[in-house]
Amino acid sequence: MNARNGRVVGWGTYLPEKVLTNFDLEKQLDTSDEWIVQRSGIRERRIAGPGDTTSSMATQASRAALDKAGLAPTDLDLIIIASSSPDHLIPPVSSQVQYLLGAVDVPAVTLSTGCTGFVYGLSTAYHFIAAGAYRTILVVGVEIITRHLNWQDRSTCVLFGDGAGAFILQATDEPCGLRGFVLGSDGSLSHHIIIPAGGTAEPPSLEALAEGRQYIYMNGPEVFKFASRVLGRSSRQALEQAGLTLEDVDWIIPHQANLRIIQAAARDLELPLSRFIITIDRYGNTSAASIPLAWVDGLESGRIKPDDTLLLVSFGAGLTWGALVLQMAPA
Numbered sequence: 242m243n244a245r246n247g248r249v250v251g252w253g254t255y256l257p258e259k260v261l262t263n264f265d266l267e268k269q270l271d272t273s274d275e276w277i278v279q280r281s282g283i284r285e286r287r288i289a290g291p292g293d294t295t296s297s298m299a300t301q302a303s304r305a306a307l308d309k310a311g312l313a314p315t316d317l318d319l320i321i322i323a324s325s326s327p328d329h330l331i332p333p334v335s336s337q338v339q340y341l342l343g344a345v346d347v348p349a350v351t352l353s354t355g356c357t358g359f360v361y362g363l364s365t366a367y368h369f370i371a372a373g374a375y376r377t378i379l380v381v382g383v384e385i386i387t388r389h390l391n392w393q394d395r396s397t398c399v400l401f402g403d404g405a406g407a408f409i410l411q412a413t414d415e416p417c418g419l420r421g422f423v424l425g426s427d428g429s430l431s432h433h434i435i436i437p438a439g440g441t442a443e444p445p446s447l448e449a450l451a452e453g454r455q456y457i458y459m460n461g462p463e464v465f466k467f468a469s470r471v472l473g474r475s476s477r478q479a480l481e482q483a484g485l486t487l488e489d490v491d492w493i494i495p496h497q498a499n500l501r502i503i504q505a506a507a508r509d510l511e512l513p514l515s516r517f518i519i520t521i522d523r524y525g526n527t528s529a530a531s532i533p534l535a536w537v538d539g540l541e542s543g544r545i546k547p548d549d550t551l552l553l554v555s556f557g558a559g560l561t562w563g564a565l566v567l568q569m570a571p572a
């Protein structure tokens with residue numbers, strides 16, 4: 242097998258129907274549209290409905306991607322699901338998606354690195370292709386993070402939303418694919434984004450429930466400082482590895498956590514905000530789904546074109562970070 246570059250052959254999304262606006266939140270919390278827009282850039286977000294599960298959302302986005310690629314589920318060689326909000330702790334949600342898709346016996350793995358999950362997953366997929374191990378790989382970023390939110394905690398619940406974005410890579414010898422990457426993790430900062438109870442460190446208990454320790458706790462200002470530093474730094478490292486500069490990049494697709502974090506990265510990289518794909522106003526922070534949703538937005542709006550060079554850059558729970566420099570295939 243000689244073809245070692247990864248070509249994007251399909252993509253798809255699933256967004257729950259229910260839209261929750263800042264004005265809706267004003268009615269149930271001590272917050273305001275003005276505060277949320279000024280401090281985060283978010284205007285509305287999608288909320289999974291009673292019929293949605295993480296696996297069902299991932300499956301719908303994946304079916305759309307397979308249709309676009311003209312592939313059958315059994316054409317897949319590997320399924321990678323990036324998520325921090327799986328259906329269950331056991332079994333892995335990836336096997337449920339594989340089953341729902343009808344991708345009989347296809348290997349499937351769940352990868353959990355917080356909001357950086359899709360970047361880790363995509364980089365893994367490119368490397369499997371580069372090694373000649375697999376030809377056709379599905380990578381999905383999917384979250385129903387809103388089911389882990391404390392809707393009384395205004396400092397977190399206004400920020401997140403649900404969604405799924407799927408991409409299919411296929412081996413090719415055309416000039417495209419992964420040009421440079423950097424991945425990182427600093428577990429000494431793990432306490433800044435955490436669901437304290439429900440795992441083995443603190444199993445579910447009535448006390449934990451009474452204290453709301455099953456919900457996401459986030460130290461917003463500390464994460465903000467970390468993100469503002471790491472986005473620019475990892476972008477530069479990935480570009481250096483690719484032997485490229487920012488001038489070679491057509492679009493930056495950053496993790497959509499807060500518009501002010503994206504603005505800080507733009508200042509750090511000395512780039513205008515118009516070079517960034519931004520969806521945070523419509524979807525909020527969809528964690529591992531945020532980059533694939535923004536990437537699809539860039540493709541379907543016609544902004545991202547064949548041959549374009551993209552910089553995907555993310556950070557998240559862990560704390561983790563990652564940046565990929567990619568080249569879209571020629572037309």
Ligand SMILES: CC(C)(COP(=O)(O)OP(=O)(O)OC[C@H]1O[C@@H](n2cnc3c(N)ncnc32)[C@H](O)[C@@H]1OP(=O)(O)O)[C@@H](O)C(=O)NCCC(=O)NCCS
Nearest residue numbers: 272273276280356395396399461462464465498499556557
């Ligand atoms: C969470 C975040 C938006 C808060 O913005 P901030 O400017 O840092 O605001 P602070 O947390 O310092 O809070 C400022 C004030 O606003 C208040 N506040 C917090 N949430 C509020 C809300 N939804 N509505 C109104 N007021 C709010 C706080 O209580 C605080 O009030 P005080 O000064 O009287 O104590 C921001 O820190 C952030 O986005 N951090 C990064 C989070 C992130 O990226 N997470 C994803 C990781 S993948």
